[in-house]
Amino acid sequence: MDPMRTGTSSGSGVRLLAALGIAAALAAATGPLPAVAGGTTGAAPAGEGLSAGDAASCRLCHADPRYGKEFGHRALEDAGTGCASCHDGGAAHVAAGGKGAKMSLPTRLSPEAERALCLRCHEAAAFASPGHLAPRGESARCADCHVLHGHEKPVRAVRGLDLRPAAGDVTAPAGPKPFFGGRAEAGWRFVGGEEGRYDQDVNLGEGPRLFALSLRGGTNESDPRAPRYEASLDGLGDSGEQVRLEAWAGDRWRASVSARRDELPFLGGGGLHGGETERERLGASLDLRLSESARLGAGFDVLRTVGEVRGTLFESGSVIPVAGEADRTAREAWLSLALRRKTWHASLRQGFRSEDGDERRDRERSLPGVRDFLAYDDDSTLRGPVTAVIFGMDLLDDRLSLEIRGSRSSLDRTVSTSETRLGTVGALPFTRRARTTGDRDRIVLGSALDASFLLDGSWALEGSFDRRTLDEDGDLDTVEMLDTGTGPTTTSSSTGDGITQRLLRESLGVRFTPARATVLRAGAEFRSDTLDLGPGSDTVRSRGWYLGAETRPSDEFTLFGKFRTTRTRGAFTPLTAEDDERWEFGARFRDDAGHRAEIRWRRTDLFENGSGYGARGDELRTSVGGDPVEAVTANLGFTLRDLEREVDATAFVGGSPTPREVRSRLHSYDIDFTIGVDLADRWKAWAATAWVLDEGDYPVRAIDTTVGIGYRINDRFAARITWRRREYDEMGLDAADYSASILEAAVEVKF
Numbered sequence: 001m002d003p004m005r006t007g008t009s010s011g012s013g014v015r016l017l018a019a020l021g022i023a024a025a026l027a028a029a030t031g032p033l034p035a036v037a038g039g040t041t042g043a044a045p046a047g048e049g050l051s052a053g054d055a056a057s058c059r060l061c062h063a064d065p066r067y068g069k070e071f072g073h074r075a076l077e078d079a080g081t082g083c084a085s086c087h088d089g090g091a092a093h094v095a096a097g098g099k100g101a102k103m104s105l106p107t108r109l110s111p112e113a114e115r116a117l118c119l120r121c122h123e124a125a126a127f128a129s130p131g132h133l134a135p136r137g138e139s140a141r142c143a144d145c146h147v148l149h150g151h152e153k154p155v156r157a158v159r160g161l162d163l164r165p166a167a168g169d170v171t172a173p174a175g176p177k178p179f180f181g182g183r184a185e186a187g188w189r190f191v192g193g194e195e196g197r198y199d200q201d202v203n204l205g206e207g208p209r210l211f212a213l214s215l216r217g218g219t220n221e222s223d224p225r226a227p228r229y230e231a232s233l234d235g236l237g238d239s240g241e242q243v244r245l246e247a248w249a250g251d252r253w254r255a256s257v258s259a260r261r262d263e264l265p266f267l268g269g270g271g272l273h274g275g276e277t278e279r280e281r282l283g284a285s286l287d288l289r290l291s292e293s294a295r296l297g298a299g300f301d302v303l304r305t306v307g308e309v310r311g312t313l314f315e316s317g318s319v320i321p322v323a324g325e326a327d328r329t330a331r332e333a334w335l336s337l338a339l340r341r342k343t344w345h346a347s348l349r350q351g352f353r354s355e356d357g358d359e360r361r362d363r364e365r366s367l368p369g370v371r372d373f374l375a376y377d378d379d380s381t382l383r384g385p386v387t388a389v390i391f392g393m394d395l396l397d398d399r400l401s402l403e404i405r406g407s408r409s410s411l412d413r414t415v416s417t418s419e420t421r422l423g424t425v426g427a428l429p430f431t432r433r434a435r436t437t438g439d440r441d442r443i444v445l446g447s448a449l450d451a452s453f454l455l456d457g458s459w460a461l462e463g464s465f466d467r468r469t470l471d472e473d474g475d476l477d478t479v480e481m482l483d484t485g486t487g488p489t490t491t492s493s494s495t496g497d498g499i500t501q502r503l504l505r506e507s508l509g510v511r512f513t514p515a516r517a518t519v520l521r522a523g524a525e526f527r528s529d530t531l532d533l534g535p536g537s538d539t540v541r542s543r544g545w546y547l548g549a550e551t552r553p554s555d556e557f558t559l560f561g562k563f564r565t566t567r568t569r570g571a572f573t574p575l576t577a578e579d580d581e582r583w584e585f586g587a588r589f590r591d592d593a594g595h596r597a598e599i600r601w602r603r604t605d606l607f608e609n610g611s612g613y614g615a616r617g618d619e620l621r622t623s624v625g626g627d628p629v630e631a632v633t634a635n636l637g638f639t640l641r642d643l644e645r646e647v648d649a650t651a652f653v654g655g656s657p658t659p660r661e662v663r664s665r666l667h668s669y670d671i672d673f674t675i676g677v678d679l680a681d682r683w684k685a686w687a688a689t690a691w692v693l694d695e696g697d698y699p700v701r702a703i704d705t706t707v708g709i710g711y712r713i714n715d716r717f718a719a720r721i722t723w724r725r726r727e728y729d730e731m732g733l734d735a736a737d738y739s740a741s742i743l744e745a746a747v748e749v750k751f
Contacts, residue, residue: 178221183212188746229246229248277308281303285297297349300333322362323361327358332386345393355382356382358379360375372422390404401451408445411444415476418434442471443469445471461509471498473499475495502528505525505526509522521547526542556589566579582605586599617641638670670692682711688706702729704725705725717749722743
């Protein structure tokens with residue numbers, strides 16, 4: 001359980017709201033909901049924000065199930081902010097009985113203002129970056145992609161246009177009104193500059209391009225429950241190109257198909273890391289509402305990895321090239337059933353997984369007087385069923401919340417590997433060939449329990465239990481041929497040894513909420529990792545504790561902090577962390593005008609068991625942003641990272657091994673800046689830059705700058721020109737350096 005996870009509301013509040021729900025139903029039969037003073041239904045007086053229980057108060061009138069536990073931002077309710085986090089004016093709306101006083105709706109804001117609303121909580125550096133907005137452009141809304149209320153399309157769900165009418169109050173929809181629309185952006189990309197590792201970092205091709213295409217439509221625009229569809233295509237001809245088809249009808253059913261292709265190139269041109277891997281993914285899913293409390297799901301996923309990856313090994317003071325060829329396909333088909341009632345929920349997911357293909361790895365060392373070559377080929381397969389179940393319930397008037405999870409995968413692994421090695425022993429060359437075949441049954445079991453018990457209005461106990469077990473058993477047969485120059489000898493061996501690994505994690509903590517906007521947490525954790533490879537077993541045990549706090553002195557300002565420490569006994573490898581401490585402190589500011597600022601500091605301090613290796617890393621992140629004037633949006637971020645590593649090593653001094661300590665340091669600065677300016681009614685300009693400087697033992701300087709200008713011809717047509725400059729300099733290894741200029745000219749058509 002995440003130590004900062006929010007809790008549940010009090011039982012007394014639920015009982016009160018249940019009684020008020022009956023009263024509200026009686027009142028609805030005779031007339032509109034009367035004005036309510038603060039404290040009667042949990043609604044605050046007019047002019048004040050809604051309290052933690054008032055999300056349930058909203059559901060007295062907004063009875064659609066999506067405003068209940070299916071609400072995608074349930075954590076806002078638990079954190080004590082609820083519907084008022086996104087809908088201002090809620091208290092006055094309730095006090096007026098839902099008449100006269102209007103609540104604000106995020107989707108009626110401009111795209112920039114809507115994103116600013118979401119960025120009160122979500123990190124601007126990640127979610128307001130040009131890369132995150134690229135699929136839909138500068139006019140992107142968060143609700144374009146992120147569902148907030150249930151399973152309907154986000155924009156219509158937020159606006160409430162898809163709410164099912166209450167029984168006996170069904171209004172016949174207007175006559176059928178089919179609709180169709182879309183957007184296409186096409187143009188030309190020009191790429192120039194030095195090669196270097198451009199393919200690895202940027203990997204954008206040149207020539208004519210269809211940058212984006214999206215289509216949407218439906219059978220009846222006036223009925224939100226009628227079937228709708230949407231299709232999109234992005235990055236055609238580039239790495240990361242993807243296509244998605246989706247159709248739905250309210251929350252009754254939803255079907256989707258998606259495909260994506262990624263090219264993962266590595267430094268070529270005679271360098272040490274030449275090669276390219278291609279990854280293709282195809283997926284489909286279907287979600288069907290069987291009843292108000294039951295949903296059925298089905299789908300499949302296919303992932304194929306094909307290509308070549310090259311790397312290096314450092315062995316005995318020598319750099320050894322390593323190459324690998326892969327052509328492997330993983331498939332999974334699944335069927336799920338989910339049930340949800342007022343006090344409990346359950347789900348079952350049954351899948352079948354298979355994996356097969358051909359993987360080959362080679363290693364070769366070319367040094368005077370040294371003959372060393374290794375080829376490894378893996379044609380193994382893996383297949384079997386995978387099952388997962390979840391059951392949760394609320395007891396004792398919601399004072400006790402429990403969720404139990406379990407999983408089991410029973411996979412049959414067919415082993416087929418071969419190995420060829422050429423090398424030397426002393427001055428004599430040798431050849432070794434080995435082939436291993438057999439069947440190994442792999443069973444993976446998982447069980448988990450999360451619990452929260454509310455002691456009173458301020459105190460609660462939290463606990464979690466998580467256990468996972470891997471068992472692998474079966475027969476392996478190995479045939480080995482060894483030739484040292486005097487003639488080959490062949491040996492055979494068989495083994496039925498099993499492997500068992502058990503992972504256990506337990507935590508027990510306390511949560512204290514002294515005020516609506518303040519949450520404190522503390523607790524202890526225990527972990528155990530047991531590995532049994534036959535006779536005897538090895539066990540690694542870890543114990544630790546954590547602290548966490550978050551408080552909101554005002555609606556705009558938040559302070560937070562976390563600390564976690566772990567101590568470990570035993571080790572499977574010298575790299576097992578023995579002492580591990582993690583700190584984090586910060587503050588953030590958000591206001592209704594869209595201004596925002598954040599500062600966050602993290603520290604990681606660890607020492608690895610048996611290796612003499614330690615590392616301490618610090619990271620400071622600051623960001624500011626907002627809308628200084630209505631036509632300008634700006635964001636600025638700064639990150640400082642400082643990582644120092646030390647390791648106990650042995651060096652030869654005069655032919656004698658001498659202990660010594662080796663240190664290395666990474667010290668980097670990152671600056672990112674974005675700005676958008678409306679120059680006139682039809683013109684808009686934007687700029688973004690990211691600058692990185694590492695002054696440590698491995699110095700690197702990189703800068704990425706984008707400048708663009710767009711012109712809106714009319715409601716249907718627009719044009720843009722974007723120029724991007726990317727430079728990378730390792731300041732010492734010229735083979736990896738590169739500079740690239742990318743110019744894009746595109747026309748957008750809406751229809």
